[in-house]
Amino acid sequence: MMRFTLGIPGFDDAQIPRIIGLAGGSLLIANHVLGSQPTPLAQTLAEVLGLALASLAFAIPNLDAWVNGGKQAASATITGARNVFSLAEDLSEDAKVVRAR
Known part of the structure; x- marks a missing residue:
């Protein structure tokens, strides 16, 4: 979900x-x-919204693992399935190398 790293050794950026x-x-x-x-109504509503957003941010790593785990499990459970990578035969070797990266 988040596509940057802090670069701290031993810290999972997820x-x-x-x-x-x-x-x-x-x-x-x-x-x-x-x-x-007493807390004004507007402040209470803002705090409820803030806590909802904080809860969502707290749950994102679990949701990400659940979604990605489901994708991997779905492809692994098909009997006889295999991965295929194919390129057009008329491509030059340089073009094949670029596309294969």
């Missing part, structure tokens, strides 16, 4: 959305607890 969601949700809860009481 977990970046989860960390962002956890940090955002924590800040929203801290803002609610430390904010003015």
